[in-house]
Amino acid sequence: MAIDPDKVHEFVNKAVGDLGAAIGAALVVIGDKLGLYRGLKEGPATSEELAERTGTAERYVREWLAAQAAAGYVSYDAEAGRYFLTEEQAECLTNEESPACVLGGFQSMVSAVRTSPKVMDAFRTGKGVGWHEHEPDLFLGTERFFRPGYNANLVSSWIPSLEGVRERLEAGATVADVGCGHGASTIILAKAFPKSKFRGFDYHRPSVEAASERARQAGLGDRVRFDVASAKDYPGEYDLVAFFDCLHDMGDPVGAAVHVRESLKPEGTWMLVEPFAGDRVEDNLNPLGRIFYSASTLICCPASLSQEVGAALGAQAGETRMREVMNRAGFRHFRRATETPFNLVFEIRP
Numbered sequence: 618m619a620i621d622p623d624k625v626h627e628f629v630n631k632a633v634g635d636l637g638a639a640i641g642a643a644l645v646v647i648g649d650k651l652g653l654y655r656g657l658k659e660g661p662a663t664s665e666e667l668a669e670r671t672g673t674a675e676r677y678v679r680e681w682l683a684a685q686a687a688a689g690y691v692s693y694d695a696e697a698g699r700y701f702l703t704e705e706q707a708e709c710l711t712n713e714e715s716p717a718c719v720l721g722g723f724q725s726m727v728s729a730v731r732t733s734p735k736v737m738d739a740f741r742t743g744k745g746v747g748w749h750e751h752e753p754d755l756f757l758g759t760e761r762f763f764r765p766g767y768n769a770n771l772v773s774s775w776i777p778s779l780e781g782v783r784e785r786l787e788a789g790a791t792v793a794d795v796g797c798g799h800g801a802s803t804i805i806l807a808k809a810f811p812k813s814k815f816r817g818f819d820y821h822r823p824s825v826e827a828a829s830e831r832a833r834q835a836g837l838g839d840r841v842r843f844d845v846a847s848a849k850d851y852p853g854e855y856d857l858v859a860f861f862d863c864l865h866d867m868g869d870p871v872g873a874a875v876h877v878r879e880s881l882k883p884e885g886t887w888m889l890v891e892p893f894a895g896d897r898v899e900d901n902l903n904p905l906g907r908i909f910y911s912a913s914t915l916i917c918c919p920a921s922l923s924q925e926v927g928a929a930l931g932a933q934a935g936e937t938r939m940r941e942v943m944n945r946a947g948f949r950h951f952r953r954a955t956e957t958p959f960n961l962v963f964e965i966r967p
């Protein structure tokens with residue numbers, strides 16, 4: 618069959634955009650870590666002025682600014698010879714608390730790219746690459762990537778979508794946040810529900826230490842505690858167990874679900890938050906699915922394959938596969954409580 622030159626042209630055009638995005642990702646991380654975006658937010662600047670403001674070398678900053686302007690990540694006033702951030706660029710590139718902030722996403726994804734040779738080896742052997750085998754930028758980037766979304770949705774929309782849960786938290790409940798990472802979700806909940814007690818568990822010790830430090834800084838006292846434990850052996854009995862973006866990373870999701878059932882008090886609820894996905898591959902062939910499937914290839918599936926069972930549900934498992942996990946674990950109640958463009962939220966009870 619003859620090649621259609623227009624389709625080749627279309628493909629190459631798309632790949633040119635993608636190549637710019639791929640190499641530009643490292644520039645975003647540099648701009649974030651060296652304070653270049655924050656420096657530019659102070660006001661329009663030439664490369665000399667921005668270098669002066671940020672204590673960086675002008676020749677590098679000049680090239681970085683031009684690349685960023687070509688990407689549309691900063692703006693350029695050619696007449697004045699100065700670069701600046703629009704309000705919208707500043708929101709996405711300097712406001713850590715905004716749901717539109719993209720810095721954590723770039724930090725975690727560039728980190729995953731740096732670890733990709735380990736994953737490439739694993740393609741050959743079928744072995745896993747554990748969460749703990751990644752760089753600290755993945756852990757911090759994930760926290761920064763997810764926290765604004767939890768801030769925007771968790772207390773105002775996800776908790777109220779679960780039957781009777783807000784009332785119990787307001788009255789004083791015990792809560793476990795399993796696979797808590799740096800504890801962003803735990804701390805948001807603890808601040809919102811001062812009569813409740815929270816325990817965060819994660820198998821990754823450095824993440825548990827970071828979470829403990831965050832809780833200390835937030836002044837939450839002994840209402841919040843973080844410990845190293847796996848999803849299959851964390852201690853205690855709870856009114857609410859929460860898993861945020863982590864069940865699919867686990868080797869044995871059914872085993873974890875069985876343990877959740879055992880750890881719930883009578884009338885207790887499990888809130889399961891997973892990445893947004895349709896059930897079929899073809900439902901997820903869109904820009905978000907591209908990000909999730911890629912992260913799943915480099916991070917989530919290898920993490921699951923590094924643990925016992927190695928179910929590797931993947932970050933695009935979808936509702937039907939989650940329901941199967943819950944059925945196998947003996948849960949009878951499973952409901953999609955709510956969703957956002959990025960997440961599915963399930964309410965699960967025995």
Ligand SMILES: C[S@@+](CC[C@H](N)C(=O)[O-])C[C@H]1O[C@@H](n2cnc3c(N)ncnc32)[C@H](O)[C@@H]1O
Binds near residue numbers: 748818820848860863
């Ligand atoms: C994508 S991160 C999500 C972290 C956190 N829940 C958040 O939303 O920011 C997945 C987390 O699951 C944890 N994890 C993976 N397998 C686990 C297991 N079997 N038991 C406990 N935690 C686990 C990892 O250490 C990691 O912190």
